[in-house]
Amino acid sequence: DAGITQSPRHKVTETGTPVTLRCHQTENHRYMYWYRQDPGHGLRLIHYSYGVKDTDKGEVSDGYSVSRSKTEDFLLTLESATSSQTSVYFCAISESIFGMGYGYTFGSGTRLTVV
Amino acid sequence: QQQVKQSPQSLIVQKGGISIINCAYENTAFDYFPWYQQFPGKGPALLIAIRPDVSEKKEGRFTISFNKSAKQFSLHIMDSQPGDSATYFCAAGAFGNEKLTFGTGTRLTIIP
Numbered sequence: 001d002a003g004i005t006q007s008p009r010h011k012v013t014e015t016g017t018p019v020t021l022r023c024h025q026t027e028n029h030r031y032m033y034w035y036r037q038d039p040g041h042g043l044r045l046i047h048y049s050y051g052v053k054d055t056d057k058g059e060v061s062d063g064y065s066v067s068r069s070k071t072e073d074f075l076l077t078l079e080s081a082t083s084s085q086t087s088v089y090f091c092a093i094s095e096s097i098f099g100m101g102y103g104y105t106f107g108s109g110t111r112l113t114v115v
Numbered sequence: 116q117q118q119v120k121q122s123p124q125s126l127i128v129q130k131g132g133i134s135i136i137n138c139a140y141e142n143t144a145f146d147y148f149p150w151y152q153q154f155p156g157k158g159p160a161l162l163i164a165i166r167p168d169v170s171e172k173k174e175g176r177f178t179i180s181f182n183k184s185a186k187q188f189s190l191h192i193m194d195s196q197p198g199d200s201a202t203y204f205c206a207a208g209a210f211g212n213e214k215l216t217f218g219t220g221t222r223l224t225i226i227p
Contacts, residue, residue, distance in 0.1 A: 043217045102215070103161045108158050
């Protein structure tokens with residue numbers, strides 16, 4: 001098991017406030033990802049990181065920023081939360097599966113409600 | 116731009132029946148096709164995966180069928196059980212590339 005923890009598990013915040021979600025891994029994986037999951041949209045990539053201070057945008061990056069100052073921590077910040085950012089957020093790492101390709105291990109998710 | 120199309124969006128199957136979920140892809144660079152299973156309140160977890168050098172892979176009651184010429188792959192769940200009720204995601208990746216592209220998910224419900 002890749003040992004991924006997300007915090008907080010649940011959060012309610014007010015529109016316009018900044019919010020930071022944390023993803024922590026224990027096994028020194030290079031790639032880390034932030035996804036949001038919404039009904040009818042599946043998993044949508046927000047940002048990902050391929051090393052310390054190396055990050056790139058995904059398909060739904062507007063309104064979000066990320067930081068990775070240590071290998072084990074990948075932070076997702078909603079700069080000014082809006083109701084459209086109410087969602088379940090998942091962090092993931094990728095690891096090699098022998099003879100196959102790269103598989104993802106996901107965290108347990110953070111349910112964010114913006115009121 | 117959606118590169119992996121998944122259908123149906125939801126599926127109801129009677130206990131003991133066969134559940135079938137289909138995916139199609141466009142990018143011919145994809146050569147690794149995993150399926151993920153997600154229970155309510157949990158993150159998705161790797162269920163089974165296939166590479167295109169085989170047309171079928173079976174693990175217990177779960178089978179992936181792969182059609183390279185049609186650029187399609189599907190998940191079959193034989194003798195479906197209520198415990199299989201979950202959301203299933205197909206995905207695709209290119210060997211050596213760590214990023215996966217996910218389908219939109221199928222919510223499967225197995226009724227007694």
